[in-house]
Amino acid sequence: MFEDYIYLDNASMTRLDERVFEEMKPYFFDTYAIPTSESGYSMGVEAKEALEKSRETIAQSLGAETSELIFTSGFTESSNIALKGVAQALQEKKGTHIIVSKIEDYSVLNTAKAMEKQGFQVTYLDVDQYGLVDPEVLKDSITPETIIVSIQHANQEIGTIQDIKALGEVCRDKGVLFHTDATHTFTKIPLDVQEIPVDLLTISAHTIHGPAGIGGLYIRKRTPIRKWMDGGFQESNRRAGLENIPGAVGFAKAVELVTKKENQQLEKMRDHLIERILSEVPQSVLNGHKINRTPQNANITFEYVEGESITLHLDMRGFAVSTGSACFSRSLDPSHVILGIGGDAERAHGSVRFTFSRFTSMDDINAAADAVATVVENLRKISPLGKR
Known part of the structure; x- marks a missing residue:
């Protein structure tokens, strides 16, 4: 059904790589036991070995020790554990103040609101x-009762990459724990927790051609954190719940498959699409930082036309993209990210995000640019929002 479909919404979900699936298959049908210690039965021991080997692979990619990584069900759970686990550990000892940016993904933003x-x-x-946080503003916002700061490494909508080292150094100087959501940068740009002053870091498999439903949380040694969810004693008693062995194996394989050449190709496609659209489609504006942005992201606002209409018309032409339009959002609110960078509701409504993957080609990019130019021109002819 979707054989000729050009999928450009890879920040939301990526296609599972066949090599990842092949690596996972034995743990569905052959070695399907729960992981057990060496004193347990052989299938469980083998499952445990696969889990720990996967943990080691992913931890090494971050420059972390194996014991510092726990598996979760995805980036939402990881960020919940980070914020709520630290808060429960420190609220009586230090305080109840938390700092986040206004443009965080909902896994952080709504967790903060709930807290x-x-x-x-x-x-x-x-x-x-x-979309950048000023380190001086962060510094001035920290109080003696601040227990944790959570600022994303890169934004999910506009792709802007934060100066995470500078922000982390502010937190370290102030004696405050620092968490970053690296869902959209993990394996895309270098990440080494030995160089970045971060205490907790969220990652996920679903944006790197791994399986959905598996993520990870890096927790630096001696970081005070309480077990957030009650249950068993899995993940060194830091996260309760049956381990997802196939997911962990697939996650590790997905990490191994990412190459520098692949990310360079993503940058080329990103820059090419941005250049074509901005030069060929009048009244189009790039959202986010021009240089410090993830290699797979291009977010553009088209004036005088709704992003929802662009998305639907592109879909009819065989392209999948996403929009910050309120009509296209489950929350029925315009993009909080576009509003957060100073845009109004109209700019948010007209924004469209294009995100790429290893399965995207330059031919796909050119076809998308052609389709966007045609769709926007046609919609502006009938748009009640203004004249082109």
Whole structure:
């Protein structure tokens, strides 16, 4: 049904790589036992070995020790564990103040809002026109009661990459724990926790051609954190629940498959699409930082036309993209990210995100640019929003 479909919404979900699936298959049909210690039965021992080997592969890719990585069900759970686990460990000892940026993904933003209802004090940091947090603003926002700061490594909508080292150094100087959501940068740009002053870091398999439903949380040694979810004693008693062995194996394989050449190709496709659209489609504006952005992301606002209409018309032509339009959002609100960088509701409504993967070709990019130019021109002819 979707053989000729050009999928450009890879920030939401990537296609599972066949090599990842092949690596996972034995743990569905052959070695399907729960992981057990060496004193257990052989199938469980083999499952445990696969789990720990996968943990080692992923931890090494971050420059972390194996013991510092726990598996989760995905980036939402990882960020929940980071914020809530630290808060529970420190609220009586230090305070109840949390800092996040206004443009965080909902896994962080809505977690902070939920904690606010429980009595925690939350500061929502402003960002500049490109989506960047000013380290000096962060510094001024930290109080003696601040227990954790959570600022994403790169934004999910506009792709802007934060100066995570500078932000982390502010937190370290102030003696405050620092968490970053690296879902959209993990394997895309270099990440080494020995060089980045971060205490907790969220990653996920679904954006790197791994399986959905598996993620990870890096927790630096001696970071105070409480087990957030009650249950068993899995993940060194830091995360309860049956381990997802096929998911962990697939996650590790997905990490191994990413290459520098692949990311360079993503950058070329990103830059080519941006250049074509901005030069060929009048009244189009790039959202996010021009240089410091993830290699797979291009987010563009088209004035005088709804992003929802562009998305639907592109879909009819065989292209999948996403939009910040309120009509296309489950929350029925315009993109909080576009609003956060100073845009109004109209700019948010007209925004379209294009995100690429290893299965995207330059031919796909050119076809998308052609289709966008045609669709936007046709929609503007009938648009009640203004004249082109």
